[in-house]
Amino acid sequence: MRPDPSPAVRALLSRLPVFDAHADTIGRAVDLGEDLGSRTESGHLDLVRGREGGLGAFVVVAWVDPELFAADPRARADAMFDAAHDLACRHPTRFRLVGNAAELDRARADGCISGILGIEGGHPLEGRLDRLHEFFERGLRVLTLVWNNHLPWVRSCRDGAGADIPPGLSEFGREVVSEMNQLGIVVDLSHAAEQSFHDALEQSAHPVIASHSGCRALHDHPRNLTDAQLRALADRGGVVGIVFHPGFLDAGARAEEARVRATPAWRALDALPPAERFLAGQALMRRDASPLPAARLVDHILHAIDVAGIDHVGLGSDFDGIDRGPEWLEDASCYGTLAELLHRRGLSLPDLEKVLGGNMERVFREVTSIGSDAFHLTPRNRPEPVGV
Numbered sequence: 001m002r003p004d005p006s007p008a009v010r011a012l013l014s015r016l017p018v019f020d021a022h023a024d025t026i027g028r029a030v031d032l033g034e035d036l037g038s039r040t041e042s043g044h045l046d047l048v049r050g051r052e053g054g055l056g057a058f059v060v061v062a063w064v065d066p067e068l069f070a071a072d073p074r075a076r077a078d079a080m081f082d083a084a085h086d087l088a089c090r091h092p093t094r095f096r097l098v099g100n101a102a103e104l105d106r107a108r109a110d111g112c113i114s115g116i117l118g119i120e121g122g123h124p125l126e127g128r129l130d131r132l133h134e135f136f137e138r139g140l141r142v143l144t145l146v147w148n149n150h151l152p153w154v155r156s157c158r159d160g161a162g163a164d165i166p167p168g169l170s171e172f173g174r175e176v177v178s179e180m181n182q183l184g185i186v187v188d189l190s191h192a193a194e195q196s197f198h199d200a201l202e203q204s205a206h207p208v209i210a211s212h213s214g215c216r217a218l219h220d221h222p223r224n225l226t227d228a229q230l231r232a233l234a235d236r237g238g239v240v241g242i243v244f245h246p247g248f249l250d251a252g253a254r255a256e257e258a259r260v261r262a263t264p265a266w267r268a269l270d271a272l273p274p275a276e277r278f279l280a281g282q283a284l285m286r287r288d289a290s291p292l293p294a295a296r297l298v299d300h301i302l303h304a305i306d307v308a309g310i311d312h313v314g315l316g317s318d319f320d321g322i323d324r325g326p327e328w329l330e331d332a333s334c335y336g337t338l339a340e341l342l343h344r345r346g347l348s349l350p351d352l353e354k355v356l357g358g359n360m361e362r363v364f365r366e367v368t369s370i371g372s373d374a375f376h377l378t379p380r381n382r383p384e385p386v387g388v
């Protein structure tokens with residue numbers, strides 16, 4: 001039976017301790033026109049369900065489909081940033097975009113959930129460092145260097161890289177990392193090839209994160225980190241956000257999801273436009289795939305703590321970027337269930353606070369204090385307030 005949070009865990013959750021390092025939620029606002037300030041019937045995360053789950057901050061990720069938006073990936077990332085700014089304008093008492101520790105503290109004091117703008121994959125930079133500055137001006141504070149598509153300056157963890165792709169980071173890739181250090185943008189190494197991971201770690205003067213990955217020791221999937229990677233990340237002060245995606249957490253769950261994707265019902269979804277298709281896929285996966293017990297996610301978190309240490313593990317759900325979460329962790333109202341499970345498996349309340357968000361927040365604070373301390377919108381992009 002789904003465990004209810006104990007009074008002590010509930011008291012912790014009431015302080016909104018969760019810092020989720022990766023959620024693709026804003027795509028639903030852009031493509032489906034959903035108001036994420038209301039409780040939404042589909043998808044994983046909105047401000048209402050987040051608050052119920054103790055969410056204090058999350059990285060609002062602009063993922064740009066490299067094929068669908070190959071002609072102008074920057075415009076797509078811009079549209080997603082616009083939607084995030086628009087959400088903040090619509091709900092100024094409940095959600096705020098923040099660019100540094102002082103703004104995060106103010107948002108928390110005012111009872112707002114904080115959004116930190118991120119881009120998943122460096123392709124919207126189109127090989128230009130000035131683009132990094134432009135996105136920074138618009139609020140970018142977390143850049144996942146590479147998604148599943150290899151770039152001429154950084155190799156992804158996926159197979160199939162051509163001869164023109166370096167084994168890790170190219171010289172330009174190293175420049176990107178150094179420039180991010182200068183500006184105060186967190187380097188995110190989920191999706192990176194192992195060599196890219198180690199090159200970036202070596203290049204970065206500041207702690208880095210792997211925002212949404214699991215442990216390779218528990219499931220040998222290229223998106224997961226080896227114990228050596230977990231240790232290297234921790235040695236440099238970084239944090240891994242453990243992903244909620246069953247297919248990354250467990251070989252059996254991966255096979256089960258592949259089985260569902262081979263059914264006629266799943267293939268029939270191909271007729272739908274991409275955003276509708278994704279939502280319908282979430283519903284179908286939840287209906288047809290046998291659930292992955294939440295304990296498996298707890299196993300990954302505890303393994304990462306064993307290897308990397310209690311100060312180097314956090315959460316990166318990948319909500320709204322994945323078809324489903326583990327059982328009992330179906331959406332953003334469920335972080336409390338995870339907290340209770342971790343507490344029952346032996347995490348003290350102070351340690352729980354670190355894992356739910358404190359560790360990830362530490363890296364954000366440290367890195368963003370380095371660059372500009374003023375987070376601002378360029379006027380051309382400032383959306384009109386549309387009411388509270």
Ligand SMILES: [Zn+2]
Nearest residue numbers: 120191212321
């Ligand atoms: Zn991802």
